[in-house]
Amino acid sequence: MTDRSPDGMTVWARNSRLPVVPPVRPRKLAKVPFVELADGRLQGVVSSGSDIGRVYVSSIAAGTHNYNCSTNNNRPCGGLYGAPCKHLRALVAEAVVQYGADRVARYLRVEVPEGAELADCLGGVHEPAPAAVVFSRFLRHLAYLEVPDTTLPIPELHWFPATGVVR
Template sequence: MLERASVVEGVVPAGRRTVKVVPFVELAGGRVQGVVSSGSDVDRVYVSFVAAGGDYYCCTNNNRPCGGLGGGPCKHIREMVDEAILQFGAARVAAYLGVADVATADDAPALFGALRGAERKESPGVVFSRFLNYLRYCELTSRPGTVLEMGWFVS
């Protein structure tokens, strides 16, 4: 018998993520998108995405293209996809990106081998603003009761 509830059981993460390297990753808008910390500058982050079909892009939060984009996905995109696989599982990420043979795409290199896409420049604004909104929720203090910003149903 099904119970009636307004809370849906979440998906258990597939592995332990390294939030310091990739603080934000999500499956949204037909792509894997996220924010990756710079390895050389603590004040810089990269906004990256891989779309269904394989198109990709990576740039800084102030819209400067990543220097590692040279005919293929850069290390920031690969790190982001690795973290997405840890969080959501390889099969779910591969299916979301439209990979035909989900069973063979069990890690980032295999996933990129199954995708055929090209660099597609896009503004980082949407992904970066989603990240900042996510940070706002992470900074809320824990308190008993209802958090109004997270109330989805009208009572």
């Protein structure tokens, strides 16, 4: 049997209304509109500082910390000189705001000594990764804002009580 004895465990195992995904903190989206911990990577999209129509797709793999940054058309980022570019650093910084440093560090499996910056603790080398998957996940993310609202009830959302504020 799954252990239902200790208190916290019982609640976790027997309750239907649980906040399983920790709430994210609001942040400014202008520079880094999209960040996620998915598919074993911290990945996201960073808006180009010089060209309003261009974005960079940046990712860091959990465990190895190998990184990649390229435009959405797979052109490598010019800032990758054997070290993470400014887009990757921006990605990490915004991920820390959004998810909190602990959750990001846990996901990437990185030890961050007291007082150190998470971005400085990543080893890893440049390793090409397909940008298309991440970019299409970003487009899908944006597409949510175009889904029309509905006034028909969605009873299934009773399983998802409001997330409290991270005040």
